[in-house]
Structure formats: C-alpha cells, structure tokens
Amino acid sequence: MALAQSTALKNKTKDEITYLRPVSNCTGCGDTKVSWSVHEGMRRFNRKLGLKGKDRYELIYAADRGCGNLQGYHAYGIVDAIFCMGSGAIVGDGIKESCSEKQIVVTASGDGAYNFNISGIKFAAKNKRFGAINVIYNNYNIRMTGGQIPLETDFDKEGPALGFDIIHVNPFRVDDNAELFKDLYDRYLKKEKVMVIADGVCVLDMGKDARNSGVKMGRMVRSEECLDLKFAKERERVAMEEPEKLKDLPRFKCRLCGIGLRCHALLNNDPRQCQACGSCLQFPCPANALSFEGISFSTSVSIPELIDK
Amino acid sequence: MEKDSVFNLGRMRLSGNQAIARGALEAGVRVTSAYPGAPISDLQGSFEQLAGNISKKNAFTNKVGEALERVGYQLAAHWGTTTNEDNSMALALGAVICKADYKKREFLTEQEWDLVYGDTVFAQDEEKRIPVGSRVMCSFKHLGGNTAADALRVAVNVVPYTGGLGLASGDDRQGTSSQTMQDNKVLYGFHIRIPTLELHSPRTAHSTVKNCYRLFEELGVPFAVVMNYDLSYREVSVDPVMALDMAANQRRKGFTRDPKHLVTIGPHIRAREHRYHSKLIPLFKTKIKENFEFLGNRMAAFGDKPKVMLVVNGPFREDFEMVHNDPTLRERLNRKYGDVLVMETDIVFPQPDSLFEELVSKHGIEKIYVFEEGYGRVIYLQLLDLVNQNQLDVKVFDRSIPYEPRIYERFSYIDHIMNI
Numbered sequence: 001m002a003l004a005q006s007t008a009l010k011n012k013t014k015d016e017i018t019y020l021r022p023v024s025n026c027t028g029c030g031d032t033k034v035s036w037s038v039h040e041g042m043r044r045f046n047r048k049l050g051l052k053g054k055d056r057y058e059l060i061y062a063a064d065r066g067c068g069n070l071q072g073y074h075a076y077g078i079v080d081a082i083f084c085m086g087s088g089a090i091v092g093d094g095i096k097e098s099c100s101e102k103q104i105v106v107t108a109s110g111d112g113a114y115n116f117n118i119s120g121i122k123f124a125a126k127n128k129r130f131g132a133i134n135v136i137y138n139n140y141n142i143r144m145t146g147g148q149i150p151l152e153t154d155f156d157k158e159g160p161a162l163g164f165d166i167i168h169v170n171p172f173r174v175d176d177n178a179e180l181f182k183d184l185y186d187r188y189l190k191k192e193k194v195m196v197i198a199d200g201v202c203v204l205d206m207g208k209d210a211r212n213s214g215v216k217m218g219r220m221v222r223s224e225e226c227l228d229l230k231f232a233k234e235r236e237r238v239a240m241e242e243p244e245k246l247k248d249l250p251r252f253k254c255r256l257c258g259i260g261l262r263c264h265a266l267l268n269n270d271p272r273q274c275q276a277c278g279s280c281l282q283f284p285c286p287a288n289a290l291s292f293e294g295i296s297f298s299t300s301v302s303i304p305e306l307i308d309k
Numbered sequence: 310m311e312k313d314s315v316f317n318l319g320r321m322r323l324s325g326n327q328a329i330a331r332g333a334l335e336a337g338v339r340v341t342s343a344y345p346g347a348p349i350s351d352l353q354g355s356f357e358q359l360a361g362n363i364s365k366k367n368a369f370t371n372k373v374g375e376a377l378e379r380v381g382y383q384l385a386a387h388w389g390t391t392t393n394e395d396n397s398m399a400l401a402l403g404a405v406i407c408k409a410d411y412k413k414r415e416f417l418t419e420q421e422w423d424l425v426y427g428d429t430v431f432a433q434d435e436e437k438r439i440p441v442g443s444r445v446m447c448s449f450k451h452l453g454g455n456t457a458a459d460a461l462r463v464a465v466n467v468v469p470y471t472g473g474l475g476l477a478s479g480d481d482r483q484g485t486s487s488q489t490m491q492d493n494k495v496l497y498g499f500h501i502r503i504p505t506l507e508l509h510s511p512r513t514a515h516s517t518v519k520n521c522y523r524l525f526e527e528l529g530v531p532f533a534v535v536m537n538y539d540l541s542y543r544e545v546s547v548d549p550v551m552a553l554d555m556a557a558n559q560r561r562k563g564f565t566r567d568p569k570h571l572v573t574i575g576p577h578i579r580a581r582e583h584r585y586h587s588k589l590i591p592l593f594k595t596k597i598k599e600n601f602e603f604l605g606n607r608m609a610a611f612g613d614k615p616k617v618m619l620v621v622n623g624p625f626r627e628d629f630e631m632v633h634n635d636p637t638l639r640e641r642l643n644r645k646y647g648d649v650l651v652m653e654t655d656i657v658f659p660q661p662d663s664l665f666e667e668l669v670s671k672h673g674i675e676k677i678y679v680f681e682e683g684y685g686r687v688i689y690l691q692l693l694d695l696v697n698q699n700q701l702d703v704k705v706f707d708r709s710i711p712y713e714p715r716i717y718e719r720f721s722y723i724d725h726i727m728n729i
Binding site for chain 1: 339340342385387392393395396399400401402403404405406407409442443459460462463467561562563564566568569571572573574576577
C-alpha cells in the first residue's frame with residue numbers, strides 16, 4: 001500500500017514539474033463554459049429532485065480528441081474519459097452498457113470529430129436502449145486548434161436526419177445553459193436523443209470582429225464583497241502584523257469563479273485581461289460579488305446584434 | 310444458480326466462430342460488439358441471436374439460448390448499428406472501462422498487484438482485490454484491425470482498465486473473401502503489443518478463450534485471439550459440458566472516476582506507456598510461463614535426449630496432434646529430427662522467454678524450428694531476439710508459411726513439418 005501511495009505522489013509531482021502549463025483551453029474559450037454548465041446542470045437536477053448523497057444522479061462526461069481533450073487534465077475534474085478521434089459518442093454508449101442506472105452519460109465532440117466519425121454519432125441516435133446528450137463544440141469561427149478548414153456543418157439539417165433533437169446554445173450564457181442541461185437530464189432518462197450545438201466559441205476571434213465593427217465591449221467588475229478580495233486584505237494584515245503566520249495561510253479563500261470559468265481576469269483580479277465573454281454575469285457567485293459593465297458576448301455572438309445593443 | 314449454470318449441449322459440432330462464442334459465454338461476457346466480415350461474422354451472429362436481436366437459427370444458439378434464459382444471463386450485442394470496426398472497438402472500450410465490482414486475486418502476488426493497480430484509484434484497497442466490471446468481446450475480420458487500430462492502441466494506454474476485453478480476429482490469409490491476406494498477429498503482437506494467441510482448433514478454442522479472460526482480466530490487459538479462415542468455419546465435435554461463469558456475468562455495474570487513467574492526453578499517458586513496455590510486458594511473460602498449460606499449451610518429448618525443439622503454432626499445431634496417436638508419424642518425426650522436444654503452443658505474443666531459456670539449458674537444445682502461419686513470423690522474430698540478447702548457443706530456423714493455403718491446394722501441415 002505504501003508503494004501505491006508513493007507512486008501516485010511521485011507522478012503528481014512529476015506532472016507539476018514537467019507540465020507547468022497543463023493542456024488547457026484558452027481563457028475566452030466557450031468550450032469550458034459549456035462543460036461547466038453540464039456539471040452545474042447536474043447539480044441543479046439533483047437539487048430539483050431533492051436527491052442527496054448516494055441517491056444523487058452522477059454525471060459521466062466522455063469527450064474525444066480536439067478541444068474536448070484540452071479540458072482533460074485530471075486536476076480539472078471536468079472530463080472522465082477521452083480516447084481516440086471521434087470516439088466520444090460511441091465510447092459513451094459503451095459506458096452506458098456497463099455503468100449504473102444512477103449515472104448519466106454526456107458525450108462531447110468537436111465539429112471535426114463529428115464529421116470524422118459521424119457513424120458513431122449515428123449509433124448513439126439509433127441505440128434504443130439509452131438516451132443520448134451529445135454536445136458539439138462547433139468551432140466554425142476559429143478553424144480549430146490545428147487551423148483546419150472549418151467544416152461549417154449544417155447541424156439543423158443533419159441532426160434531425162440522424163435522429164437528434166437539435167438545440168443551439170450560446171456557450172457564454174452559463175446560467176441559462178445549466179438550466180437547459182438540468183432539463184435535458186430528465187429527457188435523457190426518457191431515452192430521448194438531444195444534440196447540443198455550442199456555437200461561436202472563441203472570444204478573441206469574436207472580439208476582433210467586434211472591434212473592427214466599432215463595438216466597444218464591456219469589462220468584468222468584482223465588488224469588495226468578493227471572498228478572495230476580503231481574504232487578500234486579511235493576508236496583507238497578517239503579512240504586516242504576524243509575518244511568521246503567513247506561510248500557514250492559504251493563498252485564496254474561494255476562487256470558485258476563476259476555477260469554474262477558467263477566467264484569467266478573475267483569477268488574477270485584473271479587468272484588463274477580460275475578453276468580455278460575459279460568463280461572470282451569470283455565474284452564481286456565493287457573495288454576489290460579480291457584475292459586468294457594458295455589453296458582452298453572453299448577450300449575443302452575432303456582431304449586428306451587438307451593434308444594435 | 311451454480312447448478313443451473315452447468316448444462317449439457319449434447320452431441321454437437323461447432324465451428325471455430327461458435328467455439329469462440331461459447332468460450333466468451335462461459336467466461337460470463339456481458340457486452341459484445343463487432344463489425345461483420347468473413348470469416349468472423351458467425352461469432353457475433355451467434356451473440357446477436359442469443360441476445361434476441363435476431364431469431365435463433367441453429368442448434369447451438371437454440372440450445373445455449375434456452376440455458377441462458379433459464380439462468381438469467383445478461384447479454385447485450387451490438388452489430389446492426391456499429392457501422393465500422395473502429396466504432397465497435399470504441400464501444401467495447403467504453404463498456405470495459407467501467408469497474409465497480411471486485412474479485413479476489415487468482416494469479417497476481419501482492420507485489421505484482423502493486424505494479425498493475427498501484428497508481429489507479431483502486432490503489433487504496435487493503436485486500437488488493439481485482440477491480441472488475443463487464444467482460445466484453447469485440448470481433449472483426451483481419452482488415453478490420455486496420456480500421457480499429459486507433460481505438461486498439463488506446464486500449465493499451467488505459468491499462469489496467471481494459472482488463473476483461475477480448476478481441477477475436479478472423480484472419481482470411483487465403484484471400485478468399487478479402488482484398489489482402491493480412492497477418493493480424495503482426496498488428497496485435499508487434500504493433501499493439503497485447504497478449505495474442507492463435508487458436509488451433511474449434512475443439513479447444515472455448516476453454517482457451519475462457520481461461521484467457523480469467524488470466525488477462527487480472528493482469529488488466531486486453532487479449533487477442535486469432536483464427537484462420539479454415540478453422541473459423543470448420544465444424545468439429547466438442548466437449549458437451551458447458552459451464553457459465555455467472556458470477557462474472559452478474560457483476561455490479563458502475564463507472565469509477567479516474568481521469569488520470571481514462572483521459573488519454575500526454576501528461577497522463579507518458580509515464581504509463583514507458584511502464585507498459587518496461588514492466589508490464591515482462592510481467593505478462595512471467596504469467597504466461599506460470600500458466601502455460603492453463604492457457605491450453607503443452608510440451609511433448611519424443612525421445613530421451615532431444616537436441617532439437619519444434620515450436621508448432623496455429624494450424625500446424627492442429628495437424629501435429631496426429632503424431633500423438635500415429636506411430637508411423639512418430640517414427641517419421643524421429644527420423645527427420647532425431648530425439649525432439651515439441652512445444653505445442655497457441656501463444657504468439659509475448660513469448661515466455663524464461664521458459665525457452667530453461668528448456669534450452671536443461672536439454673542442451675541446439676536448434677529450434679518454428680512453424681507458424683502468416684508472413685509476420687512473429688514467434689520466430691521473438692525467439693531470434695531472445696537468442697541474440699541472451700547469447701544462447703542455439704540456432705533458430707523459420708519454417709513458417711506466409712499465407713493460408715486454400716483447400717484445393719491439398720496442403721498438409723504435417724507434411725510440411727515432416728518433409729521440409
């Protein structure tokens with residue numbers, strides 16, 4: 001047993017040293033926002049049903065190669081299984097065969113993986129034994145991490161043809177999306193098939209378009225009620241008055257928003273790093289300390305709409 | 310339950326495909342996936358009938374189907390909707406990684422258990438039990454292995470979660486119904502590097518498959534069984550008593566979260582890939598040696614002072630069985646090779662190195678002749694490597710044939726052994 005523990009510890013240390021920047025989505029990427037909503041939706045689903053402890057439903061999140069695996073680093077605890085290209089949906093159906101009835105499987109693919117293995121997606125639609133929630137990161141506007149040509153798939157035509165109900169979401173509307181997923185888990189248990197298309201996922205790209213169109217985007221604002229800001233003041237006081245105790249204090253008190261949304265502006269408390277995605281607008285901050293000034297991409301991912309606002 | 314799970318098939322002839330299906334059922338396999346293609350289609354066809362997806366069409370599925378129903382056997386079969394081999398393999402991967410039950414250790418010592426399971430979420434188990442879930446069988450023809458190679462290779466990256474996964478490959482080395490005569494032992498053995506066996510007879514295939522599940526599930530690694538075209542279809546009389554492992558079939562279902570293992574990204578897999586090649590494959594070799602006969606292999610000596618050793622595999626092995634019952638053939642064998650030690654083996658990869666070293670030093674073996682089918686020469690190349698690395702004073706000769714002869718070629722494997 002001692003061997004097992006020391007092995008795990010050693011690997012963890014090696015992880016941290018070797019991979020100072022673990023694979024991760026960019027700050028303003030909508031993919032992580034969707035994943036956050038998927039997890040938050042499950043929490044709300046359990047609350048809605050009044051389930052606690054072992055009675056709760058559990059989320060199994062299976063993704064595949066591409067943007068999905070940027071969220072796969074184990075410390076994030078976002079994704080549970082990532083195997084080969086295009087395998088998200090079909091691996092998810094394999095998991096459904098062997099997981100418990102209290103586990104709900106959500107699968108995720110990029111639009112490239114969707115086209116790579118459309119037959120696997122089709123299998124999920126045709127498999128009558130289980131429901132299916134398949135999230136598609138529709139990267140039509142950033143041409144994927146490898147710069148591949150965008151496929152501009154017409155999901156509104158292809159999805160119903162395969163057997164899916166199609167729902168488009170703005171990834172930055174995390175609160176709305178969490179509510180959506182809360183309802184989708186109900187539909188999953190009724191063996192319905194739903195494909196959630198997360199459109200327009202890069203705020204850098206959208207920001208450029210917005211600037212070129214003369215739209216001035218807003219900025220995140222964090223009030224003095226923020227638990228981390230309060231704690232930072234406490235740390236300052238300890239540093240001044242009792243410096244010997246400083247090493248025993250944690251660096252942060254909450255950080256829920258920064259971790260949940262993967263936002264560098266929130267993590268560093270620096271509004272200049274804000275890309276105006278607007279997720280923080282809807283983030284359920286425990287101290288209600290987050291707000292947003294001006295317009296954000298959570299309002300719309302369409303430039304004409306932003307201009308109108 | 311246990312009494313019901315043993316039943317008599319009666320007098321029955323089974324093809325190689327049906328024999329593998331029987332072995333999987335006896336092992337308690339719960340999920341099967343496949344993409345059909347000659348010569349392996351009948352394997353999943355049997356599962357489809359037994360799972361109730363299509364009607365039962367032959368004596369085997371009728372008889373076994375009744376028994377499965379009686380004991381409440383759980384079986385899910387996916388054929389109609391898996392649209393290619395990659396999908397069937399990915400589905401099998403998803404089904405096999407769910408581990409929510411335990412079984413006691415049967416083959417591993419505590420130290421070996423640490424090596425296999427020490428960095429998983431199960432490492433805290435004080436009894437060092439084996440985490441288990443659904444046993445899964447995935448099958449496709451030889452060329453399907455190319456389509457499925459992406460998912461196949463990933464199966465190695467998530468060891469030990471893929472323990473309990475069996476792959477069956479129907480190798481059309483005749484080119485009877487395929488565009489090429491690929492030797493999949495190269496794919497599974499040398500490229501994917503998972504335990505690979507070439508089954509030599511429909512008569513014994515079921516017990517080999519069943520025992521492979523028992524051993525390799527505990528080692529946490531998938532295994533592959535390969536059968537050639539002729540053996541896949543040829544029907545022979547079989548042992549009528551069929552015993553189902555219902556404990557394995559009725560295991561608790563559930564997915565246990567371990568993203569460090571089940572998310573295959575660079576930071577997670579690099580250390581494990583190294584460990585697989587440097588630590589786990591040597592462990593597999595040790596376990597294969599320890600369980601050599603358990604996996605259906607045997608040694609036979611013809612004469613008191615053998616200086617020559619034959620390694621007979623696959624269809625060569627099936628024909629070689631005639632030597633045990635035919636004095637004329639034994640005489641021809643001794644005339645050809647003198648006193649001879651014969652390893653009748655299904656193991657293709659990895660070869661149990663230390664067993665060969667022991668045999669060579671114990672008997673003073675000077676020559677080893679390897680008889681295998683297919684262009685891969687997988688056994689021969691491993692033995693050559695062993696001899697070179699350990700500087701053994703023994704010569705290894707390749708006596709393989711690079712393809713499977715068609716029936717009208719009137720090829721006799723035993724003649725090939727005796728006359729070469």
